[in-house]
Amino acid sequence: xxxxxxxxxxxxxxxxxxxxxxxxxxxxxxxxxxxxxxxxxxxxxxxxxxxxxxxxxxxxxxxxxxxxxxxxxxxxxxxxxxxxxxxxxxxxxxxxxxxxxxxxxxxxxxxxxxxxxxxxxxxxxxxxxxxxxxxxxxxxxxxxxxxxxxxxxxxxxxxxxxxxxxxxxxxxxxxxxxxxxxxxxxxxxxxxxxx
Amino acid sequence: xxxxxxxxxxxxxxxxxxxxxxxxxxxxxxxxxxxxxxxxxxxxxxxxxxxxxxxxxxxxxxxxxxxxxxxxxxxxxxxxxxxxxxxxxxxxxxxxxxxxxxxxxxxxxxxxxxxxxxxxxxxxxxxxxxxxxxxxxxxxxxxxxxxxxxxxxxxxxxxxxxxxxxxxxxxxxxxxxxxxxxxxxxxxxxxxxxx
DNA sequence: CCTGATAAATACCGATCGGTATATTTTAGC
DNA sequence: GCTAAAATATACCGATCGGTATTTATCAGG
Numbered sequence: 001x002x003x004x005x006x007x008x009x010x011x012x013x014x015x016x017x018x019x020x021x022x023x024x025x026x027x028x029x030x031x032x033x034x035x036x037x038x039x040x041x042x043x044x045x046x047x048x049x050x051x052x053x054x055x056x057x058x059x060x061x062x063x064x065x066x067x068x069x070x071x072x073x074x075x076x077x078x079x080x081x082x083x084x085x086x087x088x089x090x091x092x093x094x095x096x097x098x099x100x101x102x103x104x105x106x107x108x109x110x111x112x113x114x115x116x117x118x119x120x121x122x123x124x125x126x127x128x129x130x131x132x133x134x135x136x137x138x139x140x141x142x143x144x145x146x147x148x149x150x151x152x153x154x155x156x157x158x159x160x161x162x163x164x165x166x167x168x169x170x171x172x173x174x175x176x177x178x179x180x181x182x183x184x185x186x187x188x189x190x191x192x193x194x195x
Numbered sequence: 196x197x198x199x200x201x202x203x204x205x206x207x208x209x210x211x212x213x214x215x216x217x218x219x220x221x222x223x224x225x226x227x228x229x230x231x232x233x234x235x236x237x238x239x240x241x242x243x244x245x246x247x248x249x250x251x252x253x254x255x256x257x258x259x260x261x262x263x264x265x266x267x268x269x270x271x272x273x274x275x276x277x278x279x280x281x282x283x284x285x286x287x288x289x290x291x292x293x294x295x296x297x298x299x300x301x302x303x304x305x306x307x308x309x310x311x312x313x314x315x316x317x318x319x320x321x322x323x324x325x326x327x328x329x330x331x332x333x334x335x336x337x338x339x340x341x342x343x344x345x346x347x348x349x350x351x352x353x354x355x356x357x358x359x360x361x362x363x364x365x366x367x368x369x370x371x372x373x374x375x376x377x378x379x380x381x382x383x384x385x386x387x388x389x390x
Numbered sequence: 391c392c393t394g395a396t397a398a399a400t401a402c403c404g405a406t407c408g409g410t411a412t413a414t415t416t417t418a419g420c
Numbered sequence: 421g422c423t424a425a426a427a428t429a430t431a432c433c434g435a436t437c438g439g440t441a442t443t444t445a446t447c448a449g450g
Contacts, residue, residue, distance in 0.1 A: 003397065003447070021309035025221035029438060040439080042398045050438065101309055109368045110305040114216035114296055124368055158365060158374050159381040165364055166357030173304045173319055179353050186354040190385075198417065198427065224408060235409080237428045245408065 008046045008056075011036050016057040016064075020101035023111040024054050024119060051118065058122050061104035064096060079141030083134065083191050086164050087184045102172050105130070106165045131157045138194075147194045156194065163187045203241045203251075206231050211252040211259075215296035218306040219249050219314060246313065253317050256299035259291065274336030278329065278386050281359050282379045297367050300325070301360045326352045333389075342389045351389065358382045 001009075014035040019027050029050060032043055047053045072089050076082045093099075101107060105126045112119035134157035141147035163183060171180035209230040214222050224245060227238055242248045267284050271277045288294075296302060300321045307314035329352035336342035358378060366375035 007397080023218060023220065023306065023310075025218065026310055028436080030436075039399050041400070041442095044439070045397060102305070106364060107305055109364050110297070110302055111218065113367060115218075115221055120368070127365060127368055152377070155377040155381060158362075158378050159358070162358050162361030162365055162378045163354070164361070166359070166361030167353075169301060169304050169360055170322060170353060170357055172308060173315070173322055182347070182350040183353050183357045186350060186385075190381075202427080223406080225406075234429050236412095236430070239409070240427060 004046060007038075007042065011038070011043065011046060011053070012056055012060045015053060016060040017100035019054055019057040020061055020104050020107055022101075023107065024116055025111075027054070054116075055118060055122065058104060058108055058119060062122075062126055065093065065104070068093065068096070073137075079137055079144065079146045080191055080195070082137050083141075083160065084188060086160075087187060090180065090184070103165060103168045106168060127161065130161060134160055141194075151194055159190065160187065163190075199241060202233075202237065206233070206238065206241060206248070207251055207255045210248060211255040212295035214249055214252040215256055215299050215302055217296075218302065219311055220306075222249070249311075250313060250317065253299060253303055253314060257317075257321055260288065260299070263288065263291070268332075274332055274339065274341045275386050275390070277332050278336075278355065279383060281355075282382060285375065285379075298360060298363050301363060322356065325356060329355055336389075346389055354385065355382065358385075 011032070015027070015032050018031050018035055022031065029040060029043065032050075032053065033040055036043070043053070047056070068089065069085055072085045073082045076085060105123055108119055108123040109127070112123060131154070135153040138147060138151070138153040138156050142149055142151070142153070163186065167180055167183040167187075170183065171177060206227070210222070210227050213226050213230055217226070222245075224235060224238065227245075227248065228235055231238070238248070242251070263284065264280055267280045268277045271280060300318055303314055303318040304322070307318060326349070330348040333342060333346070333348040333351050337344055337346070337348070358381070362375055362378035362382075365378065366372060
């Protein structure tokens with residue numbers, strides 16, 4: 001790992017939470033230099049512009065969550081357990097990226113939807129990937145008879161994602177973890193009803 | 196209605212969709228003057244600063260939706276119909292404020308959560324009010340035996356809001372109305388299962 | 391240890407930011 | 421239609437915006 005690569009990583013590590021909290025327009029280059037202790041010259045030596053930092057920061061935040069979720073999915077034996085991974089590790093995610101501004105997919109979707117096509121495309125790709133992953137799990141569950149045949153995998157995937165993202169918004173806005181638990185309890189019942 | 200009041204209304208009418216789309220930091224005074232055709236002097240003659248415009252714009256957007264939803268709730272006879280009002284009038288809302296940037300509650304919650312305490316407080320109040328309204332309906336449904344006693348009104352309210360807001364994020368990001376229909380179909384089943 | 395290359399800091403650019411003091415226009419009451 | 425008040429436009433402020441050209445410091449290879 002060359003010096004420049006290390007610096008690039010360092011910049012992302014320090015600025016990714018800021019972009020997640022303040023959004024694209026709300027994060028200034030001054031924020032970036034303040035968070036890293038570096039100067040503008042150094043930032044622009046490693047990134048060609050603010051857009052590139054923002055896009056890389058999103059990738060950084062997303063990878064952080066996806067890798068953690070995927071690891072936990074692989075630890076679960078049953079399909080229903082895999083489907084509920086996000087429900088169960090949210091508390092752990094809270095000590096990581098999610099705590100610093102919430103879900104980057106949701107944040108970027110809302111922040112960039114009408115303003116930043118490139119960032120929006122990243123958020124879109126993230127949701128599509130997440131949806132496909134859940135559909136994969138559901139179809140595996142149908143194949144192993146853990147889930148009934150009469151369910152629509154796409155509908156299940158979309159419903160799960162909607163409840164999680166809506167739940168994150170509510171629990172973060174209200175600062176009430178109990179709300180998250182109530183919503184996730186509904187989600188658990190939903191997943192268990194698929195059997 | 197005095198001239199100033201008319202102008203104030205006119206400014207909100209023109210800028211409320213912009214704040215909803217671009218967020219607080221992303222909306223500049225230049226955006227405001229461009230959208231209204233007025234000058235900075237006129238804007239600051241009617242509002243003391245950008246904050247005041249943003250807060251009033253949120254109120255404007257919220258009232259727009261709430262009044263429409265409330266009218267439709269009153270038209271519905273059964274509690275379950277009332278609970279599903281948002282599901283059914285979303286298409287109509289699409290031709291109004293929601294089309295111009297999505298749900299202002301969700302947008303403001305995400306946009307202002309870590310940056311703008313006053314705006315966050317408005318979003319929080321909106322979610323609390325919405326939650327209380329649904330709980331009211333559920334409790335009325337329990338009283339009239341339309342809904343079973345063993346359900347938790349708060350949990351129902353939070354679950355409905357989460358699914359709607361999550362659904363709005365997904366369907367707007369993906370630009371697929373079919374996704375909205377699938378998620379709302381899950382919500383309908385959920386509400387009908389309360390009986 | 392020296393040296394060329396790489397990386398970071400400095401100093402600066404024009405444009406735009408939110409905001410204001412003042413001048414001009416428009417309004418409403420008589 | 422005149423006039424005072426209210427509303428809008430003009431012109432300007434310092435600060436910050438994203439971005440760049442140049443200088444200085446640090447690095448790795450011989």
